[in-house]
Amino acid sequence: MVERSLKYVDERLGTASLARKTLRKVFPDHWSFLLGEIALFALVVLVFTGTFLTFFYTPSVKEVVYQGPYTPLQGTEVSAAFNSVLRLSFEVRAGLLMRQTHHWAALVFVAAIVVHLCRVFFTGAFRRPREVNWLIGILLLFLALGEGFTGYSLPDDLLSGIGLRIFYAVTLAIPVVGTWVTYLLFGGEFPAGDIISRLFVFHIMLLPALLLGLVGAHMAILVLQKHTQFAGHGRSERNVVGKRLWPEQTFKSVSLLLFTTAVLALLGGVAQINPIWQYGPFEPFNVTSPAQPDWYIGFLDGALRLGPPWDLDLFGFTISEVFWPAVLFPGIAFGILTLWPWIERRFTKDRAEHHILDSPRDTPVRTGIGAAGLMVFFIMFLEGGNDIFGVLLNVSVETITRILQWGILIAPILTFLATYWICKGLSRTRLHPAHINAGVRLSRTADGGYETTSLEPTSSDGEREPTRTGG
Amino acid sequence: MTDSDQQGSERVDVDRQTGQGPADTELTGDQRRAERRAGIALVVAIVAGIGLFVVYFSGGQTQIEGILFAVAFGALGVALGIWANHLLDAREVVEERHELTSGPAGRQAFEDALAEEVGPVLGRRSLLVKLLAGAGGALGLALLLPVLSLGPAPGNSLKVTPWRRGLRVVDENGEPVTLNQVPENGFLTVFPQGHEGAADAQTLLIHVRPGTLKLPPDRLAGVPEGTHVAYSKICTHAGCPVGLYRAESQTLICPCHQSQFDVSDGAKPFFGPAARPLPQLLLGVDEENILVAQGDFTAPVGPAFWDRGR
Numbered sequence: 001m002v003e004r005s006l007k008y009v010d011e012r013l014g015t016a017s018l019a020r021k022t023l024r025k026v027f028p029d030h031w032s033f034l035l036g037e038i039a040l041f042a043l044v045v046l047v048f049t050g051t052f053l054t055f056f057y058t059p060s061v062k063e064v065v066y067q068g069p070y071t072p073l074q075g076t077e078v079s080a081a082f083n084s085v086l087r088l089s090f091e092v093r094a095g096l097l098m099r100q101t102h103h104w105a106a107l108v109f110v111a112a113i114v115v116h117l118c119r120v121f122f123t124g125a126f127r128r129p130r131e132v133n134w135l136i137g138i139l140l141l142f143l144a145l146g147e148g149f150t151g152y153s154l155p156d157d158l159l160s161g162i163g164l165r166i167f168y169a170v171t172l173a174i175p176v177v178g179t180w181v182t183y184l185l186f187g188g189e190f191p192a193g194d195i196i197s198r199l200f201v202f203h204i205m206l207l208p209a210l211l212l213g214l215v216g217a218h219m220a221i222l223v224l225q226k227h228t229q230f231a232g233h234g235r236s237e238r239n240v241v242g243k244r245l246w247p248e249q250t251f252k253s254v255s256l257l258l259f260t261t262a263v264l265a266l267l268g269g270v271a272q273i274n275p276i277w278q279y280g281p282f283e284p285f286n287v288t289s290p291a292q293p294d295w296y297i298g299f300l301d302g303a304l305r306l307g308p309p310w311d312l313d314l315f316g317f318t319i320s321e322v323f324w325p326a327v328l329f330p331g332i333a334f335g336i337l338t339l340w341p342w343i344e345r346r347f348t349k350d351r352a353e354h355h356i357l358d359s360p361r362d363t364p365v366r367t368g369i370g371a372a373g374l375m376v377f378f379i380m381f382l383e384g385g386n387d388i389f390g391v392l393l394n395v396s397v398e399t400i401t402r403i404l405q406w407g408i409l410i411a412p413i414l415t416f417l418a419t420y421w422i423c424k425g426l427s428r429t430r431l432h433p434a435h436i437n438a439g440v441r442l443s444r445t446a447d448g449g450y451e452t453t454s455l456e457p458t459s460s461d462g463e464r465e466p467t468r469t470g471g
Numbered sequence: 472m473t474d475s476d477q478q479g480s481e482r483v484d485v486d487r488q489t490g491q492g493p494a495d496t497e498l499t500g501d502q503r504r505a506e507r508r509a510g511i512a513l514v515v516a517i518v519a520g521i522g523l524f525v526v527y528f529s530g531g532q533t534q535i536e537g538i539l540f541a542v543a544f545g546a547l548g549v550a551l552g553i554w555a556n557h558l559l560d561a562r563e564v565v566e567e568r569h570e571l572t573s574g575p576a577g578r579q580a581f582e583d584a585l586a587e588e589v590g591p592v593l594g595r596r597s598l599l600v601k602l603l604a605g606a607g608g609a610l611g612l613a614l615l616l617p618v619l620s621l622g623p624a625p626g627n628s629l630k631v632t633p634w635r636r637g638l639r640v641v642d643e644n645g646e647p648v649t650l651n652q653v654p655e656n657g658f659l660t661v662f663p664q665g666h667e668g669a670a671d672a673q674t675l676l677i678h679v680r681p682g683t684l685k686l687p688p689d690r691l692a693g694v695p696e697g698t699h700v701a702y703s704k705i706c707t708h709a710g711c712p713v714g715l716y717r718a719e720s721q722t723l724i725c726p727c728h729q730s731q732f733d734v735s736d737g738a739k740p741f742f743g744p745a746a747r748p749l750p751q752l753l754l755g756v757d758e759e760n761i762l763v764a765q766g767d768f769t770a771p772v773g774p775a776f777w778d779r780g781r
Binding site for chain 1: 527530531533534535536537538540541542543544545547548549551552554555559561562563564565566567568571618619621622623624625628629643660668670671673704708709710711712714715726727728729730740742743744745746747773774775776777778779780781
């Protein structure tokens with residue numbers, strides 16, 4: 001049976017030899033190579049739960065009177081979108097589980113992408129020949145953020161409505177074309193009636209199509225170029241040492257998929273997230289406090305809170321104070337991130353192919369810059385919760401903002417210097433991971449003594465001096 | 472000894488790849504234990520799966536469903552993990568990397584083919600090729616035209632609100648607001664009559680303590696009794712409704728990014744990211760003691776945009 005179907009497919013598509021090679025494909029084994037896989041598996045969960053959600057969601061701002069089982073909102077005028085999400089949460093069996101799992105999966109998805117990005121950055125995996133996959137990865141990050149933000153806005157609740165309002169202010173702040181871009185995107189002055197249905201099309205069609213296509217390309221290039229590996233015994237720039245796709249990697253990856261799903265289902269079941277019935281329906285003149293977006297937008301909200309109150313008059317035209325933190329800063333920061341492989345090459349003049357990863361300690365400047373960049377985003381993220389920290393720490397919001405305004409100027413520099421110093425120190429020690437992994441081989445000789453062979457990779461591979469110890 | 476060591480474990484690995492692992496013949500104690508544990512995990516997954524049926528058909532319960540899904544997926548993952556770590560004949564394998572490039576010769580061959588195939592087709596008809604590019608460009612731009620249908624031209628719309636001279640001030644339910652209806656130190660969100668809930672017309676009517684306003688005379692003329700002052704409720708920073716009022720300091724605070732506005736001094740911002748004061752709505756009182764507008768706001772409301780000042 002199996003043989004016959006194999007024959008059928010192979011005679012028509014000639015896939016047997018390719019499939020054989022694929023089974024034998026070797027992937028290096030390191031925990032940090034699983035971060036991207038976690039993102040992929042969160043995406044799988046997102047696609048399945050998201051498909052379920054679309055069967056119940058109504059992308060419309062038409063006013064309806066809520067008559068469902070949630071008593072505090074009974075008789076309230078709400079949008080059809082908000083109504084459908086309430087119905088999904090309270091009346092559809094397993095609906096709330098699906099919705100909350102979807103939301104948690106989105107948070108984990110972006111988090112896994114960010115951590116995966118950090119791994120790739122700090123180990124220099126973006127170097128030639130992997131610059132194209134770096135670009136695709138950055139695009140995937142943007143698409144994931146776009147998916148997150150559009151999805152977050154769909155329930156048309158008060159909290160996400162405010163987020164949309166702020167996004168509207170950000171696009172308005174784009175110089176010259178901002179007003180036009182905003183009107184084309186939103187369909188008119190806020191809150192234009194079309195925005196929810198447009199967000200829906202973006203969230204379930206345009207962005208996912210791009211996202212899934214690029215994920216395919218990202219992985220196809222990975223297979224074509226073969227995975228990078230850390231330095232170690234027997235590993236060189238010309239080989240890949242690791243486990244085969246079948247059976248080891250398949251078992252491990254499916255196991256990881258199952259664990260990821262288990263964690264997301266657990267969170268979706270027991271950890272309440274985005275309880276829109278507590279925020280209420282969106283009304284343009286209402287507001288909640290404190291108001292925090294999902295974590296990955298937190299840095300932008302914090303940047304808006306930190307921003308200086310400087311608007312600029314340019315021959316009668318206005319540059320908004322929103323422009324600096326929410327248009328210029330992300331433009332520069334993500335611009336540097338996107339172009340990093342080429343920026344670094346300008347300084348290192350290193351055009352060689354690299355398949356052996358750097359240990360972050362051996363590239364102190366890159367590691368320092370990366371750490372400083374993370375610090376910038378972290379301070380913005382903290383400022384995004386300044387009202388919450390204010391209450392928790394019993395400090396005024398003004399104090400926190402002032403401290404973080406100074407912090408964002410000073411902390412990144414200190415972070416760079418500290419990271420640089422730590423890297424330099426670590427790389428001088430004998431505790432180098434490439435050396436630790438190697439270890440020694442102990443063998444008993446015929447005369448009862450022991451021989452230890454150092455397994456540390458040496459410059460001229462293959463020459464290893466056995467050291468004799470008495471026995 | 473040293474001789475066989477030189478190739479290290481690499482050679483051993485390659486040898487073992489083709490050979491029969493010990494797993495195929497007899498199980499070690501460790502493997503037997505692992506098999507038992509994996510079996511138990513799979514039974515747990517089956518039980519959790521059955522549990523999901525029971526919970527679903529007895530009405531569903533979000534928390535229990537989540538836990539059971541987690542147990543089922545998790546147990547399955549544990550079983551596969553044990554299988555991967557103990558029951559597979561796991562080994563390191565070395566694969567050679569191949570050159571990614573097709574090399575200078577390959578590239579040259581492609582260039583030659585290109586010159587051979589493309590040149591004769593396009594090269595001799597340069598006028599047609601130019602026209603083709605022009606047609607493509609014109610059509611491409613024309614295809615972008617429908618994008619313009621996505622939104623109206625902004626025009627003047629961001630600079631005006633529905634507030635007009637003589638329009639009555641009403642609350643969100645459309646009830647007219649009379650003088651002194653809002654108690655001292657109180658505030659109310661108001662709209663122009665007939666435009667209740669309009670996003671750009673939302674206004675804060677604040678009843679301040681007498682004699683506390685520091686406004687120029689023309690602005691003070693729009694403050695009935697010197698105590699009923701009205702400002703746009705839309706933050707000039709990022710457009711959130713400025714929903715918090717601290718009566719003792721007469722400060723308006725935006726909950727989104729904590730811009731603070733001094734109500735007694737023309738709602739000028741004194742802390743936070745906002746750069747411009749909240750525009751004021753000049754008010755009057757009609758013969759029925761109901762508050763009315765004297766016109767639109769003193770400036771465009773909400774966040775800044777490019778041609779705001781034009």
